[in-house]
Each structure stands twice: as structure tokens, then as C-alpha cells.
Amino acid sequence: MSDVEQAITRAHHDEWARVVAALTRRFGDLDIAEEAAAEAFATAVERWRADGLPPNPGAWLTTTANRKAIDRIRRENKRDDKHKEALMLHVDDPPEPLGAIDDDRLRLIFTCCHPALAVEARVALTLRMVGGLTVPEIARAFLVRGTTMEQRITRAKAKIKAAGIPYRMPSADDLPARVSGVLAVLFLVFNEGYLASGPGTDPVRHDLTTEAIRLTRLIRALLPRDGEVAGLLALMLLIEARRPARVSAGGELVPLAEQDRAAWDTELIAEGHRLVRERLAAAAAGVAPGRYQILAAINAVHTSARDIRDTDWSQVLALYDQLVRLDPSPIIALNRAVAVAELDGPEVALAVVDRLEEALAGYHAYHAARADLLRRLGRSRQSRAAYDRAIELAGNTGETAYLTRRRDQLR
């Protein structure tokens, strides 16, 4: 890649959300902001290639996008003279000073992740408006047609406008719930990348995990004191660190116990551990950790062990016990049972898992966990049946391949 291409990519990463957010505030319209930002970046590609880089790419993009937005409003005003004066008043305002713009990105994120929007609309809108992914890229990521994704985003923007979803920071008492809504969207994006669903997809979608981490870093920079933001970032980093060991050469998912730990990314692990330590210090000072922080701590225990046999399972179990008190969901209970199996043996764990049948009968990981415990107990026939059910329900190609091999190894 040439210097100019690199600069364009970097500017897109660094400036897209900033430009869209500033324009949304100035013009009060996501459509205008999105279109003008896209035009400004397209112009940058042409002009920077021909004329070289401007001294301040961010300012160049903001100015250009502002001009594009004004052009569009002028064009539309020719058709509709009634609104002309009102709009032109705004348009002639000087651009906002740069210092105020960081808050605009937060406003943009909270608007895109508003609880009055459907979850899939929040995900799509966040990736488009904050992440700067193109509509075809988002469509590919979620395996829907481009036109479907376009409609989803258009409908979400129309609802924001028609229903009066505000472009501002939530009130202080709403903030924790709204931040947790934003984190849920980012974790959803990450998980779709980490365990991609759908036949014919790669088992791990690096593009999505990377994007989710990038956006979580942005939120972390904007809300540096929020413990759950730090927790989610740490969690993503510690999971992402294991990515190089997570898929075999044959495209099979490799479970934690069988991964080549030398292939883990030590830099990501170090960063994740730093964040977890920061949160542990806060917990020691009396700040109760939320679920992402506890999940991050569990992953920190795993990534601290050089060998699966060195894993501090009693620590893992203690953290899961803490998590169960916070979130008594059966999926957490299922993951806790894995630690129980290591400490108290597969028989005790199986009894725990079997109690979850009613809630989790349709969940592939429940059957996979049972299959593994039954295999360890030498109950091959039952184990095979559980593997069959898990394979039937699993949506991830790499996981299906792994489960199938495991089943076929049963005597």
C-alpha cells in the first residue's frame, strides 16, 4: 500500500465517526451527515492521490463534508423554498471547535444504540454510522442481501427522525443502562465474528472481531472511568489473543484445552491483563464489578496458564459463582459446570448440566458439554447421541467439524 492509501485508510478509521457526529449535530440529520461524510471520503481518495496529503487530513475531511452537506441542502432548498431560510441560518454558522466533537461521537453512539430501535438495526446502524463500514460490507458480515441491509438502515434512520430519538447524552440516571446497551451491541458484533454462524462462512470473522475491538477502544477513550467498558475491552482482547490458535489448519475449531498456547498473541494478553488488574484494584476499593469485568477476569485466569494443567480452576469457579449471583442465566451455569468438571470430576458436573436441560435443550453448547462429560465417563452411547444433537444445532462450520471428529472417535 502506498503512503497515500495508508493515510486514507487511517483517516477513515480515525475520522469517520468524528465527521459523521459533527455533521449530525450541525445539521440535525443522520442522512445528510452519512451522505456528506461518504462523499468527502470519496473526494479525498481522488484528490489526495492527485495532489498529495493535506497538512491536516481530519480538518480537510470535516471542511469538505460540511461543504457537501451545504451543497445538498441548497439543492434540496431549490425544490423546497419554504425551508430555505431556516436551514440557511444553521448552515452559515461557523464549524464547531474541535474540542467539543468528542462528545458528539458519544451522542452518535447512544443514538445508534437507542433501545427504541430493534437490536439488529442498532448493530447495523452502529457499524455504518460509527464504524464507517459500507452497507455491502455490513450485509456480507450478517449474511443478508445488500438491499435488505440498506432497508434496515434506512428504516432505522427514519424512525430516529419520526419518533424524535434525541441526539444527546443520556441523563445521569439513565447512563449505566444506556452504556450497557451500547456494550451489548458491540459484544454482539464481536461474538458474530468470534463464532460466525451460517453455512459456508469462515468459522472466525476477523473483520468483525477487529471492528468490535476498535469501537470498544473508542468508547473506552470516551468513557475512561466506566468499569464495564474496560471489562468488555479486556474480555474481547483476551479472546482475540487466542484467535491464532483457535482454528486448525483443517478449519476445525480448537477448544481451549487443546490450543497451542505458544501461538497466542502475548501483546493482546498483556493489554487485557493490564485492564483486568485495573478493575481488580477498583473492586478491592469497593466498586462491585459487572458481568464483563468478571468474564474478563475468568479469561485472564485462562490466559495466565502456560499449560491447560496450570489453570487455576478454583479461581475460575469462584469467579463463575460471583457471575451466577449477578446473572443467573442457564448459559452462565453451563459454563460454570466446565470448571466444576475440572475440580470435582465429570460426574458431579454432569448432574449440574442435566439440571439445565429444560432451559437449554435447543442450545448446541449444552449438548456439546454433555457429550464431552459423557465421553469422559465412558458412556459412549449416550455421548454419541449428545454429539449428534450438538452437531444438528451448531451453526458454526468449524465447530461442526470439531464435534463430528470427536463423535467419530468414540469407541
Next chain:
Amino acid sequence: MRYLVSVIDDKSNPGSTDRQPAISAFNERLIAEGYWVFAGGLADTDAATVVDNRGEQAVFSDGPFVESKEYLAGVWVWEAPDLDVALKLAAEASKVCDRKIEVRPFL
């Protein structure tokens, strides 16, 4: 912005019938804080009549335009600066009425 706030009841699982005092108090507050435009409870859907005069002559039919388990039991019209304010009030309204609430903006 102006919002139509609909109270949704469920024929098979109706909300409690002792809510009137709480609703009146809530209405007083809506008025005092400047959100209240209009409010009204509705008679049973059996009392509705649908009129269709798109053809040659008006046709009247007994009952609501759609038969469903869930139905509109009452409405408010609120004036609120944005959806966040309307949703916060609606969350309170749902508790006060012991029923589901739909918030829909006017054009």
C-alpha cells in the same frame, strides 16, 4: 413533539381494575409538568362500529376493525421534547395502568 400513547390491554390476561386513583394522580402530574394534551379511556371493543364508505354506499359493521386478543383500552396525547422523555413517562404510565403502552409519534 407530539405522541399518541396507547394503553394496550389483553383479553386473556387483563390488567387490574383498581388503577383509576393512580391514573388520576399521574394525569395531574402530566398536566402540572406540561406534557398533557389529551387523555381518555375507551369503551369495550364490542361497542365499536366500522364504517366503510369507499364504495357506492356506506357499510356499517359491528365490532372493531380487527379482532385480536390485545386491544386499545385508552389513549393519551402527550407533548414531549423527544422520545427519551416520552419513553420515561410511558414506563411510569405502564406501571400506573398495569398495562402495556405503545408510544407513537404524530407526523
